[in-house]
Amino acid sequence: MKRFLAATVLMVASQAAIAQDNPLTDSASWDELRSALIGEQTPLDGAPIFAVEAPFRAHDAATVPIGIIQRDGAPNIEKALVIIDENPAPLAAELSFGEAMAPLVFELRVRVNQYSNVRVIAETDAGMFMNGRYVKASGGCSAPATRAAEEALATMGQMRLRDFDAVPLMSGQRREAQIMIRHPNYSGLQRDQITHLFVSAHFIDQIEVYQGDELLFKLEGGISVSENPVFRFSYRDNGAPAIRVHARDTEGNIFEQILAKDQGA
Numbered sequence: 001m002k003r004f005l006a007a008t009v010l011m012v013a014s015q016a017a018i019a020q021d022n023p024l025t026d027s028a029s030w031d032e033l034r035s036a037l038i039g040e041q042t043p044l045d046g047a048p049i050f051a052v053e054a055p056f057r058a059h060d061a062a063t064v065p066i067g068i069i070q071r072d073g074a075p076n077i078e079k080a081l082v083i084i085d086e087n088p089a090p091l092a093a094e095l096s097f098g099e100a101m102a103p104l105v106f107e108l109r110v111r112v113n114q115y116s117n118v119r120v121i122a123e124t125d126a127g128m129f130m131n132g133r134y135v136k137a138s139g140g141c142s143a144p145a146t147r148a149a150e151e152a153l154a155t156m157g158q159m160r161l162r163d164f165d166a167v168p169l170m171s172g173q174r175r176e177a178q179i180m181i182r183h184p185n186y187s188g189l190q191r192d193q194i195t196h197l198f199v200s201a202h203f204i205d206q207i208e209v210y211q212g213d214e215l216l217f218k219l220e221g222g223i224s225v226s227e228n229p230v231f232r233f234s235y236r237d238n239g240a241p242a243i244r245v246h247a248r249d250t251e252g253n254i255f256e257q258i259l260a261k262d263q264g265a
């Protein structure tokens with residue numbers, strides 16, 4: 001765990017050093033979207049509160065990692081919007097975080113359809129703050145699925161928890177984990193590679209993650225969340241032996257699984 005915390009500090013420090021590589025840019029799209037997404041509020045500069053980690057040029061536009069890292073001493077992030085200005089559905093995710101997630105270190109993967117600002121608007125008890133990155137990527141929302149439809153539907157809802165802690169941890173200590181949920185998350189913009197017809201949109205629109213009965217985070221998402229959604233995060237262990245994941249998709253399917261925590265080597 002010490003290695004993880006040290007790595008997080010180094011990540012934030014290195015990000016600060018390269019922050020000018022891909023800062024947010026002026027965006028006519030954001031000017032049009034803003035009132036619909038946040039009303040007439042003016043977010044404060046989020047750079048002193050949290051860092052946003054995103055590649056300047058994405059390796060794969062269909063699975064672009066977006067990290068949100070709370071800075072030392074900053075107010076806790078209770079909610080966050082992840083917005084991709086140029087996507088067909090710009091609001092990628094609406095997130096709520098439980099107390100055990102503070103200080104926040106959270107990553108999700110999204111689709112980016114064309115060169116775009118990826119912005120995070122965070123709510124804290126000190127107000128609303130915005131930070132983000134400009135990402136060069138294209139075609140993420142229409143990229144073909146990685147699995148044939150039959151295989152994707154057959155494995156839909158399967159989940160996996162990965163713990164990154166190599167030693168046993170006691171209740172109250174912080175852990176780092178990753179959750180993966182198998183789901184094609186069809187965007188409605190993809191074509192079947194055989195028929196060349198568009199595949200109907202079908203995606204997970206709500207995910208809740210608990211340790212015991214305590215909520216860690218909740219996501220309400222759309223077509224911009226990647227295929228087979230993956231979330232990596234740190235949290236304060238409350239002693240519960242397992243993580244419970246509850247997910248729902250746009251076809252009304254409910255997926256729920258209890259995933260045992262790794263108790264260490």
